[in-house]
Amino acid sequence: MSDIPKAVLYYSNESIWSCAVLLALEEKGYGEDEVVLKVVDLAKGENYGPKFLRLNSKATVPTLVVPLDKSLSVEVESRYKAITETKTIIEFLDKSRSPLSHTNTTSQAPAPILTPATIDFAATCKFFIEDLIHSEDGDPNNLLYMNARNEESLRTLADSVLPLMKGKVHALNQCLSDAQAGNIRASDKVVKFWTSKKEAAQMLLEVYENAKVPSTALDASAQARREEYFKVAKASWEVALVHVLTKLNEKIIGPYTLGEQYSIADPHLTAWFARVVMLAGGSSSDNGNVVIEKLEKHIGSSLVLPNIVSGDAPRTDAERSSARTKLGIYWDTVKERSSWKKVYGHGLH
Ligand SMILES: N[C@@H](CCC(=O)N[C@@H](CS)C(=O)NCC(=O)O)C(=O)O
Structure with missing residues (x-):
């Protein structure tokens, strides 16, 4: 089995979208020996080197390089293709390990299907992933910078x-x-x-x-650039992100993105939310109410997430969590999962 070509995940622990894939690997029950993990050092710009660009011309991680179907035997020279979008990587990982396809695995973990089964839920899932979590307004790398x-x-x-x-x-x-x-x-x-x-x-x-350097000591052009930076930062944090957080809090079905079952939208949302909370000064030990308070304090008065009004339809996990907002409940719920503990057990990143 060790000779069978394996998928290779190029990733970085500091990369938020790499974390989404690491969460998905754990949720899908992939064994340690099923996917080869290779670190790409973004602080050394390894992603821009010609070798990496041949795999992914956009120079981004995560990148999953998978052996093509017909090359799964050792006799045939292996051919590979690179999957370069987090959404497509997670879809691929979901399809590639099913309850019936345990052939190349040493893991006994269950392989739940994370893709929604109905057209309606598939559309809702797409809305969360593409229109909110991966939207320009919510770009976590922009929010970091x-x-x-x-x-x-x-x-x-x-x-x-x-x-x-x-x-x-x-x-x-x-x-x-x-x-x-x-x-x-x-x-x-x-x-x-x-x-x-x-x-x-x-x-x-x-x-x-x-x-x-204090603003007063900067030359005119550096001063103008700093002003422009603050203007863009304010719009990113106080308008664009507020829009995404408000929509998420409104639309999450609860306790998970699409309801009672963990779905393909959740590794995306968990990684995104963990990064936003970290940027707002939150930590992995905070509970759902605390992270929302920290977000509101960090962002300022433009973020007001409505609490779930008591008297709403009863929700088992909401009752278990003491959080008052849907995003707070979401935080408390995903924090309990082994995938969260594996990826964020030593702190948010
Ligand atoms: N649309 C891509 C975005 C991936 C992305 O932005 N990756 C970041 C790390 S989270 C990256 O590789 N940045 C490299 C750089 O900016 O130098 C996806 O969803 O996979």
Whole structure:
């Protein structure tokens, strides 16, 4: 069995969408030896190297490289394809391990089907994943980079994101100079891609590098860039994210996204929510009420999540959880699962 080509997950622990896939692997009962895990160091810009770009031209993790169906025997030379979107990776993982397909596994864990069985639920699931959790308004990486709306929080943020941003710019500069010197071969398209990524990263880098300088001591253009940064940060946290949180709190059926059963939407929502809570100063030991309070405090008065009014239809898990909002109940419910403990047991990331 060890000779059979295995799927390889390229991931990073710091990557929120990688965490969604790690949650899904555990929920689906994949054994440790079924998928090979390979770390991609984003702080060293490993995702931008030509080798990784050949797998995924968007340079993102998670990326799942799977042997093609017909190459599952050792005699046939293996052929692979790369799946480069979290949504598609989780769908693939859901389909690839079913109660009837335990052939290549050492895991005895059940293989629940996470994809909704009805057209209506499939549409609702798609709405949660695409229109809310993976929407531009809720982009957790943007929320990370824009997690400062005043000078004090900008100084704190810079301490945590500077190494990553510097590593990224350094790696992109290296790729560009290697290509120019002819040390590596890169198409015009790839050079353009590196250049645009570098420019975007450099703009943020400049704001973080100046973080310790008071506004009054900045030159006019650096001051304008900081003002613009705060404007975008405010819109991201106080308008766009509030919209997504409010919709989620309204639409989650409860206690899980689609009701009583854990579904394919849940690894996405759990990872997304854990990241947003972490950015708002929450921790893995907080309960559902505390994380909502911390979110409301961090975001400010624009976030008001309505409590579930007592007298609503009784919900078993809601009764078990003391949380007062649907998102709070969601937090308390997913925290009990082994997937959560495996991925976030040592803290949010
Ligand atoms: N749409 C992609 C987004 C993946 C993504 O944004 N990945 C981030 C980490 S969570 C990444 O690889 N960023 C690399 C970089 O910005 O350098 C998905 O859903 O898989």
